[in-house]
Amino acid sequence: MDILQAVYLISSPSVDKCPLPDRPEYAFIGRSNVGKSSLINALAMNEKLARTSNTPGKTQLINHFSFRTRPEKDASYEDWYLVDLPGYGFAKRSQATRKEWSKMTDRYLTERPNLMQVFLLIDSRHSPQKIDLEFAAKLYQQQVAYTLIFTKTDKENQRTVAKNIKEFSDALLKQQQFLPQMIATSALKKTGRQKVLKWISELNTEFQNPE
Numbered sequence: 001m002d003i004l005q006a007v008y009l010i011s012s013p014s015v016d017k018c019p020l021p022d023r024p025e026y027a028f029i030g031r032s033n034v035g036k037s038s039l040i041n042a043l044a045m046n047e048k049l050a051r052t053s054n055t056p057g058k059t060q061l062i063n064h065f066s067f068r069t070r071p072e073k074d075a076s077y078e079d080w081y082l083v084d085l086p087g088y089g090f091a092k093r094s095q096a097t098r099k100e101w102s103k104m105t106d107r108y109l110t111e112r113p114n115l116m117q118v119f120l121l122i123d124s125r126h127s128p129q130k131i132d133l134e135f136a137a138k139l140y141q142q143q144v145a146y147t148l149i150f151t152k153t154d155k156e157n158q159r160t161v162a163k164n165i166k167e168f169s170d171a172l173l174k175q176q177q178f179l180p181q182m183i184a185t186s187a188l189k190k191t192g193r194q195k196v197l198k199w200i201s202e203l204n205t206e207f208q209n210p211e
């Protein structure tokens with residue numbers, strides 16, 4: 001897939017302030033610092049697109065990025081949105097802020113009409129974390145289609161990464177019937193980049209304009 005254009009569009013405080021739902025949309029969500037913004041930059045091949053940081057909790061709004069891609073040579077282009085959502089599980093936030101976050105994301109996840117798929121990002125360096133499994137359970141219960149993206153695979157040896165993915169899958173199968181799509185990635189090495197883009201392109205073909 002060729003990236004013809006990838007630009008930041010707008011940050012919105014709530015789902016009703018988001019851009020017109022006239023094209024397919026994908027949302028990145030996951031624990032604070034898991035690598036959401038970095039992966040968006042890796043997909044776009046532009047390190048300056050989404051702000052990344054060592055300080056967790058930077059992203060507080062619904063951030064829309066507009067992508068124009070060509071799935072393959074001679075094909076026509078596709079326009080779609082990528083959304084960077086605020087990370088969850090940031091310990092230093094107050095309870096009130098966390099409540100706000102959960103209200104905003106819940107509404108976004110259940111009411112956004114053009115949302116094709118949520119990409120739930122999981123840090124591949126760790127064994128299954130309760131907070132991630134709970135978030136997956138919530139998506140499943142709300143019938144929000146999601147893909148699992150394991151991040152930062154360059155940071156650990158591959159055996160540990162494989163073990164963590166297997167353990168996460170086993171834990172998931174205890175709470176839902178089928179496993180979602182899973183893609184292992186590294187924003188640093190661009191591992192899994194083409195897989196994610198190809199999956200998005202496949203999902204793009206299923207979009208029906210709700211307008």
Ligand SMILES: Nc1nc2c(ncn2[C@@H]2O[C@H](COP(=O)(O)OP(=O)(O)OP(=O)(O)O)[C@@H](O)[C@H]2O)c(=O)[nH]1
Pocket residue numbers: 031032033034035036037038039051052053054055056057058059086087088151152153154155185186187188189
């Ligand atoms: N080695 C390595 N580091 C990564 C990778 N992805 C992200 N990082 C680093 O992890 C830190 C957090 O990355 P971000 O992309 O800002 O994480 P985020 O999920 O957007 O964080 P919030 O917006 O705070 O929720 C940064 O220091 C990144 O450089 C990766 O694939 N490999």
Ligand SMILES: [Mg+2]
Pocket residue numbers: 036037038051052058059084
């Ligand atoms: Mg971020």
